[in-house]
Amino acid sequence: CLLYSPVEGYYKTSPYEPVKVPNVPLHEYVWRDFKKWENKTAAVCVITDRQYTFAQMRDASAALAVRLQTKFKLAKPDVLAICLPNMPEYPIAALGAIEAGLAVTTINPVYTAEEIARQLNFSEAKFLVGSVGGFNTLREACQLTKKQIPIAVVRSTAQESLPAGAIDFMDLISTENVRYDELSVPKDASGTDMVFLPFSSGTTGLPKGVVLSHNNIGSNCEQVAGALPIDSLVFQDTLPAVLPFFHIYGLTVVMLSKLSLGCRLATMPAFKPDDFIKSLDHYQGSILNLVPPIALFMLNNPKLTPELCPSLRVVMTGAAPIGQQDVERFLQKQGYGMTEASPVVLMTAEGNTRYASCGVLPGSTEAKIVPLDGGDSKGVGAGSTGEFCVRGPQVMSGYLNNEEANELTFYPGGWLRTGDVAYFDEDGLFYITDRMKELIKVKGFQVPPAELEAVLRDHPKVLEAAVFGIPHELNGEAPRALVVLRQNEKATAEEIANYVAERVAHYKKLEGGVIFVDEVPKNPTGKIMRKDLKAKYSD
Numbered sequence: 001c002l003l004y005s006p007v008e009g010y011y012k013t014s015p016y017e018p019v020k021v022p023n024v025p026l027h028e029y030v031w032r033d034f035k036k037w038e039n040k041t042a043a044v045c046v047i048t049d050r051q052y053t054f055a056q057m058r059d060a061s062a063a064l065a066v067r068l069q070t071k072f073k074l075a076k077p078d079v080l081a082i083c084l085p086n087m088p089e090y091p092i093a094a095l096g097a098i099e100a101g102l103a104v105t106t107i108n109p110v111y112t113a114e115e116i117a118r119q120l121n122f123s124e125a126k127f128l129v130g131s132v133g134g135f136n137t138l139r140e141a142c143q144l145t146k147k148q149i150p151i152a153v154v155r156s157t158a159q160e161s162l163p164a165g166a167i168d169f170m171d172l173i174s175t176e177n178v179r180y181d182e183l184s185v186p187k188d189a190s191g192t193d194m195v196f197l198p199f200s201s202g203t204t205g206l207p208k209g210v211v212l213s214h215n216n217i218g219s220n221c222e223q224v225a226g227a228l229p230i231d232s233l234v235f236q237d238t239l240p241a242v243l244p245f246f247h248i249y250g251l252t253v254v255m256l257s258k259l260s261l262g263c264r265l266a267t268m269p270a271f272k273p274d275d276f277i278k279s280l281d282h283y284q285g286s287i288l289n290l291v292p293p294i295a296l297f298m299l300n301n302p303k304l305t306p307e308l309c310p311s312l313r314v315v316m317t318g319a320a321p322i323g324q325q326d327v328e329r330f331l332q333k334q335g336y337g338m339t340e341a342s343p344v345v346l347m348t349a350e351g352n353t354r355y356a357s358c359g360v361l362p363g364s365t366e367a368k369i370v371p372l373d374g375g376d377s378k379g380v381g382a383g384s385t386g387e388f389c390v391r392g393p394q395v396m397s398g399y400l401n402n403e404e405a406n407e408l409t410f411y412p413g414g415w416l417r418t419g420d421v422a423y424f425d426e427d428g429l430f431y432i433t434d435r436m437k438e439l440i441k442v443k444g445f446q447v448p449p450a451e452l453e454a455v456l457r458d459h460p461k462v463l464e465a466a467v468f469g470i471p472h473e474l475n476g477e478a479p480r481a482l483v484v485l486r487q488n489e490k491a492t493a494e495e496i497a498n499y500v501a502e503r504v505a506h507y508k509k510l511e512g513g514v515i516f517v518d519e520v521p522k523n524p525t526g527k528i529m530r531k532d533l534k535a536k537y538s539d
């Protein structure tokens with residue numbers, strides 16, 4: 001194992017021990033301890049109750065690896081695309097492809113044929129795994145690429161019939177008549193090879209393909225495990241896996257890291273309140289990785305009582321900002337990450353009570369805060385805000401085929417520019433205040449929309465809010481708020497705007513007005529799609 005050694009400097013380092021970069025193929029990392037729990041359940045589908053033990057999952061993915069190599073002649077550096085909702089077969093497809101020496105690109109299963117075709121072309125995928133329900137869209141997408149891409153589909157029940165032209169994924173993972181000795185390991189395999197090509201969420205522009213290596217993801221699993229107290233995770237903890245596996249948070253933090261620790265995944269294809277409640281009550285979910293909308297759902301649903309989920313021990317949120325009061329009410333942990341960093345860059349420590357903080361750096365990670373006006377690129381000290389820049393073994397080598405973005409995204413010395421505004425306090429706890437691209441500029445002042453959203457959410461009648469800038473003749477821009485009121489509440493736009501005006505500096509007032517809506521549009525990981533709001537609600 002390689003030891004990642006941080007360089008001392010003016011910037012912040014992690015309070016944790018450095019992590020060992022696994023430097024083994026990712027499937028070996030995930031399966032390294034599987035013998036300890038081979039007969040326990042690795043994943044169960046909350047809808048159909050179909051399940052695989054660790055031994056079954058390990059064997060099925062090895063069988064897939066053999067067939068991808070021998071029947072389909074796939075080998076490094078080929079890419080396999082997975083376009084599936086969460087289900088127990090997802091990790092089988094991913095780990096099988098990796099064992100065959102392939103890299104995996106993960107596609108959002110609600111994408112249209114055009115969007116899928118774009119990702120297939122961009123990643124040059126040679127094989128596609130999808131669901132029966134998604135088959136027609138996948139076939140259309142493949143036609144658009146004008147390439148012959150074999151499509152294997154997962155049948156989630158024996159009754160589901162195989163669409164004409166599809167390959168039965170269940171045949172590919174069958175352990176009958178497999179010649180495991182036929183599997184060949186690429187001779188020049190290295191920990192720095194690409195293992196996943198996920199895409200960023202596209203919150204601030206088009207989604208970008210992020211090249212992540214075996215070592216990036218393996219290190220991040222080690223970093224996350226190192227920042228969790230030893231006794232907070234025991235094998236056979238159950239994790240309701242509702243965050244999409246195609247997104248880096250679900251992929252690394254939920255799927256790969258938890259399987260490597262012997263936890264059971266209770267998978268759900270989408271967030272549906274009843275299924276989610278079943279994962280906590282029937283399947284006794286004990287650790288929960290959430291995003292803010294699901295955390296808020298839990299807080300506001302009267303059916304969800306502590307008696308319903310007595311096994312629940314660890315609840316953590318990440319991926320998008322959440323109000324301080326909401327954290328205080330029931331979340332033990334908060335984390336911050338991005339696709340470009342596999343994803344975890346910050347996690348709160350055990351017993352944290354600074355609820356607004358996203359925590360400290362995990363092992364082997366360094367960070368500096370660079371003033372927004374460029375200024376001192378060496379970084380500023382505690383209490384000063386600026387762009388959050390990080391480096392560590394979890395940071396990507398770069399975006400695929402995007403030299404322009406790569407140049408903009410890295411500072412010399414391998415510092416990844418996160419594009420987020422942050423500061424750290426005297427104890428090295430970090431606070432994410434906003435995204436640089438989303439700051440609203442009023443008379444030359446920067447107004448962070450997330451700050452105004454937090455003020456709005458503190459209003460007793462307000463359930464949810466989203467703030468963005470609209471053009472303003474005199475001031476350049478003005479903050480406008482979309483507001484969702486709590487059930488049976490009534491309020492006027494003026495009342496809400498006054499509430500904010502009493503609590504913020506004059507230039508942050510909601511000069512752009514307040515619009516009441518039924519729902520704030522968000523993506524599956526809870527991010528407010530501000531560029532869509534601007535397009536829709538700026539008039």
Ligand code: ATP
Nearest residue numbers: 200201202203204205319320321335336337338339
């Ligand atoms: P794109 O880069 O394509 O515009 P994206 O940045 O939303 O999309 P992701 O990699 O999924 O794509 O998300 C990373 C971003 O999510 C971070 O840069 C940060 O803005 C936000 N984020 C993640 N965790 C938190 C958190 N705990 N609090 C606030 N923001 C967070």
Ligand code: MG
Nearest residue numbers: 200201338419
């Ligand atoms: Mg981003």
